[in-house]
Amino acid sequence: MSDHKTMTLTLIVWRQKSANDPGKFETYTAKNITEHHSFLEMLDCVNEDLIHADKDPIVFDHDCREGICGMCSQIINGAAHGGQERTTVCQLHMRKFKDGDTIYIEPWRARAFPIIRDLIVDRSALDKIIQSGGYTSCHTGGVADGNAILIPKAVADEAMDAAQCIGCGACVAGCPNGAAMLFTGAKVSQLALLPQGKGEASMRVKNMTKTMTECGFGNCTNHYECMAACPKGINVKFIARMNREFLKAQFA
């Protein structure tokens, strides 16, 4: 809405040409930003100005722009996704900032997430964790009727709380150890809670935690920064559940 007063902001953005480039911060000005701009729309405007000025626009991952695909991934003023509770970067709106603010924008920083360019990192390690066991080994077709397995509401709800993970990697970026315990714990817990997943529970937790370590993720030292950074509010109790599952698996 054009009748709203606009903001001018100073952006200090991490620019890095490729994985091997050392990278550095560059300063830009965002002009004519309204409170209704989303954070990414603000960046779109800055990029349009850069293109007109014959400069390379800032590269960042984004897709659905409604908080569900998990593609967007930026550290804003030191906090993953900007630090607003249960919010992804794409859902962050400029009304949370003031005219004249300076905003620092960086990519996810974690050993397991090498930088590809500017604000884009490689998160394929998260896929590898899922590939090592984040599923039930059912075949397409030939399964039982959906109501043949009764799952009381409380159990289904708790599994859903864990299943909400969008795989953005904010938990890793937020963790001082670069651990993927919340990500892995959520998937292990979802499937361990449900009767369909119980059969493979011990093998799953062993394989997934092993892959997690192999991919270069750190360990958990109970900072709970992951939960604070998680845009879906996934609870650290699922890390505790994974630890229990892991312990149980040693005797299975």
Added chain:
Amino acid sequence: MILDGKCPTGPIEQTWDKHRFDLKLVNPANKRKYSVIVVGTGLAGGAAAASLGELGYNVQAFSYQDSPRRAHSIAAQGGINAAKNYPNDGDSIYRLFYDTIKGGDFRAREADVWRLAQVSNNIIDQCVAQGVPFGRDYAGYLDNRSFGGAQVSRTFFARGQTGQQLLLGAYSALSRQIKAGSVKMYDRREMLDLVVVDGVARGITVRNLVTGEMESYSADAVCLATGGYVNVFYLSTNAMGCSVTANWKAHKKGAFFANPCYTQIHPTCIPQAGDYQSKLTLMSESLRNDGRVWVPKKKEDCGKHPNEIAEDDRDYYLERKYPSFGNLAPRDIASRAAKEQCDDGRGVGPGGRGVYLDFADSIARLGADTISERYGNLFEMYEKITDEDGYKRPMRMYPAPHYSMGGLWVDYNLMSNIPGLFVLGEANFSVHGANRLGASALMQGLADGYFVIPYTIGGYLATVKPGQVKTDHAEFKKSVEDVKAEQNKYLSINGKKTVFEFMRELGGLMWENCGMARTKESLEINLKKIPALREEFWKNVKVTGSGAELNQQLENAGRTADFLEFGELMCRDALHRNESCGGHFRAEYQDAGEAQRDDVNFCYVGAWEYKGDNKTPELHKEPLKFDNVHLAVRSYK
């Protein structure tokens, strides 16, 4: 040419079973000799790649995102239909079939829709087995909700994130196959050409979006599961990367494009806030289970706070116009009704482009906790975008482009007119006719991927020798050269306007002249303006950087160039179809605001053949026959 959908004949309830038996099989030891390419790893592509890999085929899967878990299927909120009849409210396969045919305004094939309804139940079972945490009741049974266009509760859901959970189910099955080595996953790759050798689809050319390199892949069959094209409107509920590119490249290689004018405008999206806006956000249709839609009766009330407008001064127009379906009228009808109220000057919010969706009655009846449990994440999403609390004041909604019913033409086996090219999910045109009912997109994507293509692709592969063409064939080299030349052209123009500026302009033309209502005049305007805009694009677009690096402007330039060609075809199709049906509303053909079909002249699928750059495409027709559902005026009154 009269197209033949090769639908099985005989009693409809036996068609799919009989066809499955008639299809040729590839024996287990031979399956590993065949390779299949799957482009797109959303619900349709992900399910297909996982299922085909499990069957023993060598699968290569491609996604433009960094992981198959990010496809836009993930954003579907409300649910997935199935004819389980768990609530004992009169549902059946026949009823789901009937509702879908009627919902599509009698512009879909009966046999395809029957099959969809039949396998819908298998999908729910499959997803439960994968660990999808569907909503359940206290005893542990699966729960259902209602959706538009149906009078039974047949929609299964996982809170307001059903698409996410179903996609993660397919992603987990796919991950299992990747680990097993039966599927090779290529992420951050965009398909930029289909390679056809001697009339048969043999592979694809893709751009590695990280390095910029062109890569060739060959296979015995290619499956496109590359989604829909409503980003042609620029502002839509689709993800930023959704495009017509893969389908358009296949179209230019000979695949017919069917019914491109059938686009769905979803009635409940958050209204646009400004010109800089990059996308629109949908609010699930399930909200209409408990929300009531209204506008002020009097124009002078439009500026007031909604809670200050007396009950008697509110026009609950859907309940008034469609008493038997009320707020759950189908999407095309609800969208047009919203536009009608706003055009009448009774819209609310900025620019008068909005209607209220009010939960006050439901909150009074059920309590805020119940409403929050059902739709909590949607209320949260609404508040983040608008800074308004949907529990305290009615939400503002306006229709937005959401889904494309049209797509590449396929026969009953999901094979296009190019042998070896299969098209799945939203990318094909097959089951939704001229309008899709809510909670049917997830159903179709998974039906095609899990339960249709694993059978029908075998029927094709059994007739061809494996591995006949490899990437060293001249056609692959030519394709790479052609794509490179196109990329270099974008980079060399160095004009004055950015890609976004062109896309916004095209989107504006499409929304204004080929949107919720179209006329002969408006479409003719576009048929002049789009070619002019395209010409300007090729002279004046500015793309920075190079082709040998990660370059998002270059990616968008390609997608925009394709939309600039596709938009014209869409208008051409809309102009030729002198009737109104479903999402295609030609203002000249109406009966007091209701769509007026012309079954005598337009009861067919319109499939367009590409004839070359700036040449008029040729229309082919596939007549539609209705043996089981009586062709009738679609009424929700």
